[in-house]
Amino acid sequence: MQVPQQARENLTSVNLGLPSKAPCPPAQAHPDVRRVIEGFDAARGGAAPAGEQGDILAVLAIFAAYSPYLSTLAQRDPAALAQIVAQGPAAFLDALWPSLTPAATAGLALDALMRRLRQAKAQVALATAVGDLTAGWPLLQTTRALSHFAGLALRAATAHVLREAAAKGELTLADAADPESRCGLIVLAMGKLGAGELNYSSDIDLIVFYDDDVIRATGKRTPSELFVRLTKTLVKIIQERTADGYVFRVDLRLRPDPGAMPIALSTDIAENYYQSLGQNWERAAMIKALPLAGDIEAGHDFLQRIRPFVWRKHLDFAAVRDIQRMKEKIRDHHGHGDIGVEGHDVKLGPGGIREVEFFVQIQQLISGGRDPALRQPATLAMLDHLAAIGRLPPADHDTLIAGYCFLRHLEHRLQMVEDAQTHRLPEAPEAVAQIGRFMGYGDATVFRADLLGHLAAIQRRFTALFAADDTADPTDRPPGLPRDEAAMAERLAAAGFKEPGKAALIVTGWRIGRYRCFRHERARVLVEGIAPVLMAALARTGEPDSALVRLDQFLSRLPAGVQLFSLLDANRALLDLLAEIMGSAPLLAETLSRRPGLLDSVVGGEALRPITRPEPLRRELDTALCDVTDYQDVLDSVRRWTADRRFAVGIQLLRGLIDHAAAGQALTLIADSVIERLLATVSQAFQAAHGRIPGGGFAVLGFGKLGGRELTVTSDLDLVFIFSVPDGTVGSDGAKPLTPGLYYTRLGQRLIAAMSALTAEGSLYEVDMALRPAGSKGPLVSTLKGFGDYYQGEAWTWEHLALTRARVVGADGAAFADQAAALLDRIKRLPRDAARVRGDIAAMRGRMDKDRPARDRWDLKLCPGGLVDIEFIVQSLMLVTSAKQPAPLPTETAAMIARLLAQGRLDAAQAGLLDEALRLAAGLSALLRLTAGDPFVPDQASDRLKTLLARQAGVADFAALTATLDRLQPAVRALFATLVGDPASTYVQGSGAGTGALEPSGGLNDDAIAR
Structure with a gap:
């Protein structure tokens, strides 16, 4: 069982406030100790060295003081204890394991096998006790050792029953040397064994299946009769008490419908049951299921088939309620009341071990269907992961870890006394004090205080899972x-x-x-x-x-x-x-109506976590796609994931958790991740048919709001595709070769379709290719050289203006991405005639005022002094100064303002005005797209919406917001006239030849210009 390093390093008994060793009473106080030492000496043929004898005496004194069971084991096998002390418990177990494998036990008859496993169980019990009590083993080292032994014992027993059946002619083995290989018999470990968390005197929960498609039954018995008999023998080997004791108690009641179903079931029957009649408690149980013996491959295949039953794509709050009811039933059945000490059940009682396990399982049932990382069976590993992904505050994580480990150590001490499957503290105060001493406490009062503290802390955090998020008095609810x-x-x-x-x-x-x-x-x-x-x-x-x-x-x-x-x-x-x-938020409401499951992200907490870095986002997308089976499934899964993330950003913006700039960055990171993934997926599918072009490269350039990292929830994507191939390249190397131009054109078409096609999960993004060289008359995909030549010769001023926000957002290789980025940088730094640039841009703005006049001041993009004015001012200054700007050149409008201020191209007052106006206009625009849509009519807006807009603007009320617009918009238009030119007079003066100079091939696209 793999355990995170954090868990391994933090779970020693010392770090939990427990001593590393149980207290050692004087050896002479226990007359049986000398008899055991004499047994050691007899077994060794001589007296042990003084130092080793002292260590043995110390261990025996602890056993004699606290555990009649361990004392008995030591007297039965003093040589084993001597070896454990001499070698160290870990080394002893490492040497023991190979002797218990199916190969090592293959020659043993049934009785001999049972005897060997029982002797090994006693040795494992002694070794883990020594490690736990005297060597300060971490909890996980103890539980892993016990679990590993259980797995070995089950494999040895399973191999034996398979060999026996084969010898009787009842089945044929695929591999006589390895009976378990492809045998079709599945021994599924459940509960603590499945999670690698067995306690000291644990029973083991098993479910036994057989796969009809794999088994090779040859006798007169039906498969059901055969495998029921084999299961009974398997249970006998493990559970039956003999003069040598037993290995483990076996519980088969977690199988489907245990009152009616046989103890061994076909996987087909089990699968039908789970998919049609399975209960939520069975889903929770299956979280820890692990194929441990028999046909491991068939076991994993079965678990894969029932995965939709266990891990549901959407949140299942009825399952959470069922977990709560399970806890309530446990409480009612066992009569657990308040937290206490005497007689308290440290597993099932309030604040006990089960509450920590339920705490984890609830998180898994809620979100494990959408996050495979939440499917780990181990409790401590899951607590670590929940903390790592922000689902569990660090303080709560530490509290639950400490409490769980304390109680598991205490559970072990309770069970070591008499090898009893008990979790209850004694009723007598003196007996409780004795357990406290066994835990390493010299003061019973301190032990009681620590115990009560852990129980109370766990109970508070478990109860909080079911508490309402508000504290309103239910009686305050309005009448029905x-x-x-x-x-x-x-x-x-x-x-x-x-x-x-x-x-x-x-x-x-x-x-x-x-x-x-x-x-x-x-x-x-x-x-x-x-x-x-x-x-x-x-x-x-x-x-x-x-x-x-x-x-x-x-x-x-x-x-x-x-x-x-x-x-x-x-x-x-x-x-x-x-x-x-x-x-x-009509936009979010419409999205939610189409995809009600998006509410899961709000409840699960994902929708409230800001998106700030690309790496976690890429990992999330990888996780979302880990179960995909084909190309169409990729498209649907990407659409679901993107809808989840865009919805989350909308929620954060609506609630004021982030501003428009953070929303734009987050939405851009989402789009970048999607483009990267879809480009890789489309390329892989395309190469399967047409091969690769050796040495070829393909890149996706983002323009407009995508390039400027300023996307809104309704933005489309302005893209340009470029490619490059080595000179002399004829075509691709696949079964259906294509020439380079046709190859990359079709690849680009496939990518556009992957992003914009309507599937069962809706559309992803609208893709606009109007900003490619020569517009709609130009090729869909340009060569790297052709792209550079176009901007150095034919491109119009408005195209250079748009280029200031261009960046590489995806490529089929890092080397070509660097080439494309270097080309963009060179083009942006071309020397330009500042007067001509200003004149062209002013005339272009004048034409927009005439042909696409703003509706009113709330047309925040096109109104005089609005977003277009701000962007044109900033981009024109960047355009004429880029040659002298340090690398890298920014593409975000706010970053451009900061760069121009730092370079002295804007003074502080000008930069301050532009920055304030940008934050106001962009913030209002982003919120209005989410809420009011287009157009916004103040007289028809609700007071609630006006309050939201005022909050976004950081002013007291809507009247103050209006006054702020009155102040900023005219000031920005005046600055435009100062730094660029007067739009009206320049457009009139430039009509004719000057106007023609603004026309790109195919006609001027005002939407593209406005970007």
Whole structure:
């Protein structure tokens, strides 16, 4: 079992506040110690050295003081204990393991095998006890040793029953030397054994399957009869008590429907059961399932087939409730009340081991379907991972780790006493004090305090999983909505609904089960309880009627409602957020209506984590694509992942968690990751048919908002494709070779289709190729040389202006990406006539004012003093000064302003004005795209939306926002006239020849210019 380094280094008993060794009472206090020493001497043929004898005496004194079971084992096999002490427990076990393999035990008869495994069990018990009690073994070293032995014992027993069946002619082995290989018999380890976390006196949970497609049954018995018999023999080998003891108690009750199903099942029957009748507790149990003996390959194949049952793509809050009910049933069955010491169950009681395990399993059930990294079976490893990905605060992580390890150490001490599968502390205070001493505590009061502290801390964090995010008094909830529609309409009218009759009709539809999500009676009961709170939340959005319509559309597309309504019933904050989305963000509401599962990202916490770096994002995308099976699956999975991430950015922007600049950076990182991945996927599929062009290179250039890292939630992608091949290249080397130009043109077409095609998961991005050389009349893909020649000769001023924001966003190799980036840098640094550039840009802006006049000041892009003015000022200055700018040249507008200020091309006042105006216009524009759409009409806007806009602008209210626009927009237009030229007079003066100079091939594309 692989354990993260962090866990390995932090789980020693010393670091948990426990001593590294149990206290050692005086040896002379225990008269049986001398008898054991004499047994050692007899077994060795002489007395042990004084130092070694002292170590043995110390170990025996601990055994005699605290564990009759260990004392008995030492008296039975004093030579083994002597070896353990002399070699060290770890070295002793390393030497023991090879003797227990199926190959090593192949020649043993049934009785001899049972005896060998039981003797080994006693030796493992002694060695792990010595390691735990005297060598300060970390918890995981102890549990791994116990689990490893269980795996070896099961493999030896499984190999034996398979050989026996083959000898009787009941089945044919694929490999007589390795009976388990391709045998079709699967021994699935569950629970702590599956996770490699066995406790000291643990039983082992197993499920036994056989694969009808793999087994080679040859006898008269049916496969079911044969494998039931083999399973009974297997259990006998492991569990039956003999004069030598037993190996492990075996529990087979985790199999499907244990009251009706045989103890060995075919995988087909099991798969049908799980996919149709499987329960949530069985999903939780399968998290720790591990093929441990028999046909390991067939076992993994079976787990792969039932993965959709265990790991659901969307959040399953009903499963979380089931976990909670499981905990409540355990509490009720065992009579656990408050946290205590005497008689407390450290596994099942409040604050116990099971609560830590449930804490982890809940996170796995919630999000493991979408994040395969959450599918690890080991509790401590999962706690480490939850902390690493931000799902568990560091303080909570440390608390749960410390508490879990403390209780597992305590569990081991309780079980070492008599080898009993117990988790209860003694009822008598003195017996509790004795256990405390066994734990290394000289003061029983300190032991009790530490124990109670760990239990309370675990209970608080476990209970918090089910606590509502708000602290509102349930009695503060509004009364239920009237059943009578007229009375309900009257209530809704008083709440602020402008069409209360229509609203009441919608709610009535919910009550009668109009949609699938209301068909279950439990769903209707739940929505009846949350309806008044939900309607009140919608009323607070300022546009309750439209919000209710959007919510109704959302609910109409839900396949089921119990999970969502259960969550909303317990989580007022999420209910308010859902109402805010429906009332204030039509774009997010529409997205959510198409993909209700996106709400998972809000509840799971992903939607609230800022996106700031490319590497984690690429890893997330890799994770999302780890299960894909074909090209179409890649396209659908990328669309789902992108929708999740863009929705998350929208939520953060709506709630004011990030500003427009951070949103633009995040959306750009998402787009960059998608382009990189799709380019790789498309290239791989294309090469399968047409091969590669040796030495060829292909790159994707991003222009506009993509190039400037300023994407909004509605932005399309401005792309340009370039390629290069060595001189003399004829074509590709595949089965269907293509010439270089045709090869890269078709590759570009495939990439565009991969990004823009409508699939079952919707579209990804609109792709605009209008900024390529020569526009729509030019080739789809330009050569590297042709691209450079075009910008050095034929390109118009507006095309050079657009080039200031160009950057490489994807390439089929780092070397060609560097070539393309170097070419862009050279073109940007070409010497230019500053007067001509200013004149062309001023005239171009004048033409836009005439042909595409702004609607009003809220047309934040095109209005005088708006975003286009800001960008043209900055880009024109960069264009004429790039030759003297240090590398790298920025592509973001804000970064350009900072660079121009640092280079003295803008003074502080000018840079301050542009920066303030950019933040205001871009921030408002990003929020309006998310909320009001286009156009924004203030007189028709709700007070809620105006408040959001004022918050985005950082001013007190909407009136102050209007005043800020009144101040900034004219000032920016005046600065444009100063630094670039007066748009109106320049355009009039330049009409005729000058106007023609602005025309690119194929005609001027105003949308492209505005980018």
